[in-house]
Amino acid sequence: MVAKKLRIYGFLGSPRRKGNTATLLEAVLREARKRGHETELIHLMGRKISGCVECFACQKVMDEPGCAIKDDMQEMFPKMLSADCILLATPVFDWSFSWLMKAFLDRTYCLAKYAEDGTYTSLLEGKKCGLLVTAAGDEFDGADLVVEAYRRIVEYHRMEYIGHIVVGNVNTGEDVLRPGIKRKIKEFVKNML
Numbered sequence: 001m002v003a004k005k006l007r008i009y010g011f012l013g014s015p016r017r018k019g020n021t022a023t024l025l026e027a028v029l030r031e032a033r034k035r036g037h038e039t040e041l042i043h044l045m046g047r048k049i050s051g052c053v054e055c056f057a058c059q060k061v062m063d064e065p066g067c068a069i070k071d072d073m074q075e076m077f078p079k080m081l082s083a084d085c086i087l088l089a090t091p092v093f094d095w096s097f098s099w100l101m102k103a104f105l106d107r108t109y110c111l112a113k114y115a116e117d118g119t120y121t122s123l124l125e126g127k128k129c130g131l132l133v134t135a136a137g138d139e140f141d142g143a144d145l146v147v148e149a150y151r152r153i154v155e156y157h158r159m160e161y162i163g164h165i166v167v168g169n170v171n172t173g174e175d176v177l178r179p180g181i182k183r184k185i186k187e188f189v190k191n192m193l
């Protein structure tokens with residue numbers, strides 16, 4: 001029994017469809033389904049997602065994304081806008097997000113709408129947002145920087161920060177779902193509401 005059923009979209013930024021990050025995201029979504037939430041996993045790999053080209057066409061429309069780049073992000077925007085909760089799942093690549101996740105995040109610029117006086121609103125305002133990270137190093141070998149960037153993005157879009165799970169020192173999927181992490185997954189999903 002859940003107080004409120006959430007619509008959760010998990011965006012997977014790993015090039016590996018069955019890699020460590022996929023294992024983590026799938027486990028979180030499975031736990032969320034057990035609690036009655038609706039989930040969808042979206043692979044960014046294999047989709048055509050360009051980086052932002054700074055044309056600012058998006059700033060000419062205030063109530064919709066208005067992104068001029070007609071690629072697969074056009075399918076992602078409606079999902080993000082209809083979500084109660086957005087999960088960003090990424091491996092650490094060079095002390096940062098994966099290239100797939102970085103392009104995806106840069107394209108969400110169009111969801112922030114600027115007024116002439118420099119103030120802005122975000123079409124993502126109020127939505128919950130969580131972060132899932134896997135890394136070969138420990139949590140201070142790049143994952144910490146990803147967490148910090150995520151915090152700032154959440155703050156920028158005035159979303160609701162629901163926390164993060166970092167799984168460091170992973171080699172295989174088995175490492176990802178070690179007992180301590182299973183416990184963290186349960187806590188993370190419980191705290192979504």
Ligand SMILES: Cc1cc2nc3c(=O)[nH]c(=O)nc-3n(C[C@H](O)[C@H](O)[C@H](O)COP(=O)(O)O)c2cc1C
Pocket residue numbers: 014015016018019020021022091092093094095096134135136137138141142143170
């Ligand atoms: C290009 C590349 C860069 C990486 N850079 C880092 C890094 O800076 N810090 C780190 O801890 N792990 C780094 N890793 C390791 C991955 O983050 C780690 O193996 C991750 O679990 C892979 O997830 P996946 O199986 O979902 O792709 C890197 C791996 C690759 C392929």
